[in-house]
Amino acid sequence: MAELQSERLHSIGTASIPRLILLFSIPAIISMSVEALYNVVDRYFVGIGVGYLGIAGITLCFPIMIFIMAMSMMVGIGGNTLFAIRLGQKKYSQAALILNNSFVLLVLIAIFVFVFGQIFMEPLLRSFGASNETLPYATEYMRIILFGAVFSTVTPGMNNFIRSMGHPKTAMFRTLIGAGCNVFFDWLFIMKLGWGIAGAAWATVLSQFIASLFVMSFFLQKETPIKISLRYMRLKMPYVRRIFIMGLPPSIMQLCNSLMNVILNKSLFFYGNQSTYGGDMAISAFGIVNGIALMMLMPAMGFVQGVQPIIGYNYGAKNFDRVRKTLKYALSYSVAFMCGAWCIIQFQSEWLVGFFARDNVLLTTLASKSIRMFLLALPMIAIAMICGNFFQGTGKPGRSLLLNMSRQVLILIPLLLIIPRFVGLKGVFMAAPIADTAAAILSVFLLTLELRHMRTMEVAQKIK
Numbered sequence: 001m002a003e004l005q006s007e008r009l010h011s012i013g014t015a016s017i018p019r020l021i022l023l024f025s026i027p028a029i030i031s032m033s034v035e036a037l038y039n040v041v042d043r044y045f046v047g048i049g050v051g052y053l054g055i056a057g058i059t060l061c062f063p064i065m066i067f068i069m070a071m072s073m074m075v076g077i078g079g080n081t082l083f084a085i086r087l088g089q090k091k092y093s094q095a096a097l098i099l100n101n102s103f104v105l106l107v108l109i110a111i112f113v114f115v116f117g118q119i120f121m122e123p124l125l126r127s128f129g130a131s132n133e134t135l136p137y138a139t140e141y142m143r144i145i146l147f148g149a150v151f152s153t154v155t156p157g158m159n160n161f162i163r164s165m166g167h168p169k170t171a172m173f174r175t176l177i178g179a180g181c182n183v184f185f186d187w188l189f190i191m192k193l194g195w196g197i198a199g200a201a202w203a204t205v206l207s208q209f210i211a212s213l214f215v216m217s218f219f220l221q222k223e224t225p226i227k228i229s230l231r232y233m234r235l236k237m238p239y240v241r242r243i244f245i246m247g248l249p250p251s252i253m254q255l256c257n258s259l260m261n262v263i264l265n266k267s268l269f270f271y272g273n274q275s276t277y278g279g280d281m282a283i284s285a286f287g288i289v290n291g292i293a294l295m296m297l298m299p300a301m302g303f304v305q306g307v308q309p310i311i312g313y314n315y316g317a318k319n320f321d322r323v324r325k326t327l328k329y330a331l332s333y334s335v336a337f338m339c340g341a342w343c344i345i346q347f348q349s350e351w352l353v354g355f356f357a358r359d360n361v362l363l364t365t366l367a368s369k370s371i372r373m374f375l376l377a378l379p380m381i382a383i384a385m386i387c388g389n390f391f392q393g394t395g396k397p398g399r400s401l402l403l404n405m406s407r408q409v410l411i412l413i414p415l416l417l418i419i420p421r422f423v424g425l426k427g428v429f430m431a432a433p434i435a436d437t438a439a440a441i442l443s444v445f446l447l448t449l450e451l452r453h454m455r456t457m458e459v460a461q462k463i464k
Contacts, residue, residue: 012088012166012313017325021333025306027172028163032302034179036294041179041186042200043291047356049190050137052284052363054197055356057137059287060130060265063258064117064142068152070254071109075102076157077305078247081392082239084164084309088316092226094239099161099219100232101239106157110150117146129265134280141201148205151212158215164309165225170218178211249392249400256408261290263416264428271425277366282425285367288356289374289429296341296375300334300382304389311393320458324451327390334382342378345371370429377433380440387443391450399446407439 012020046054079102086095117124125138145152155178162171185206189199219228265283272282307330314322344352349368357363384407391400412435420427 012310017310017322018329020310021307021326021329024163024168024309025303025333027168028306029299029302030172030176032175032298032305033295034175036291036298037179037182040291040295041183042204043287043356045186045190046197046200047288047358049194049199050196052357052360053134053280054137054200055287056134056280056284057130057141057197058200059283059290060125060128060134060138061142061145062287062290063128063261063265064124065145065152066254066258066261068110068113068149069156070251070258071113072106072153072157073254074247074251075105075109075153075243076160076247077250077308077392078102078243078245079105079157080160080164081246081308081312081395082242083161084312084393085316085395087164088313096226096229096232097236098239098243099226100229101235102161102243103154103158103219103228104233104235105240105243106153107150110153113153114146114149117149118143128262129269129279129283131269131280134283137197141197144198144201144205148208151205151208155208155212155215158219160305161226162215162218163305164312167218168306174211174214174218177214178207180207181210182207246392246395246397249388249397249404252401253388253404253408256405256413260408260412260416263413267416267420267428268425271420271428275425277362277425281363281366282428285363285370288353288363288367289371291356292345292352292371293375296338296345296378297381300337300385303330303334303337304385307386308389308393311390312395315394320454323394323454327386327447330386330389331383334386335379338379338382342375345375345378373426373429374432377436377440380433380436383440384436384443387447390447394450396450399450403439403443403446406442407435411435411438 042058043055046058079098083095083098083102086092086098121139121142122135125135125142130138155174159171159174162168162174182203185203186200189195189203193199195202216228218224219226221227264286268282268286269279272279275282277285307326310326311323314320314326349371350364353364353367353371357367384403388400388403391397391403412431415431415435416428419431423430
């Protein structure tokens, strides 16, 4: 596989770091922003064509959809991290095994999710806080979404490998195709054909199917350096185990996010019923808040994904100075972006919420107040994300896992259970900025320790 030593791949270890970050991150940012559209566009059209109960129904399905995302991330990011390190070490046969094993695992996970979700659909949604009014919407939407589980795992999971092979624009293009189709099908199925919430679900499934065709076509092309091949698909347990270990931190983050959303929905329903808004209205408001939050956070997540191959490759090649420089630029860029997003949230919340709430004054009032509180510490999220990605990219899944667990499980969930007892519905949204700030402080502390250790490794390398 001598052809793999192309100028494109070699440049990850030699080219200007700011230029590399832009080259890899801009397509990834666009891709992740577009990924957010899958949920945001659904909420927008459902808000117009169905109403706030439809938005609440989709919101109740979100923990299951996050679970699917978590499984995809475990294999996609875990396999891609190992893949990038092996590329940096020029171990191309192992990289091929990792890619193909990852593909098989993504398909197997999708089959499991489909079967489990169809069997336990209604009790799951009831446990998430579904009422008699919102359950029919949530059930109809989720049963259709599960039919496309294989596309929603394979497409984002395999797109990570396209970026690591030096084709971030190709990965972005394939994501854009799916998002564009989703917008069109949402408009067609909901606004023109009147399919309601089922139309939103079919639009998502069909668009993900089309995107998956384009993603998988990349790995079958003649010029692709590492391809999908039957001879590499047989699962090798040492690689499978390592993929899961490397992918566990980001997937744990998403699983905790799923659990957090369950507690959020139940708290919103309980404390919402004690307020003037009502439980279903409170869940609908959070659906809007969460959709807008995704639009703000997904670009930052795209930036993190774009930086990860650079960190992983250079760490594998023991170019520690380039790792530090990449980290420095990543922190500066991401925090600056989040500060800009924070200003938009704090000063234009009513305008943002208005796209989803339309003429519902009560919903607009609740959602606009809630989003300002929920994202009050937005820049802190960027710090925690970059630090967690650094540990992930340098093969330190334990510390990455600790950071992800601390924010969601050790800090946020207890706050969600305690604060609303004293201040009611408002407390549900107050918990997030406190948790974000605490997680950022812990992230900086662990990062400082790791950078000192890296300098020790660098000194030892020079002595040898």
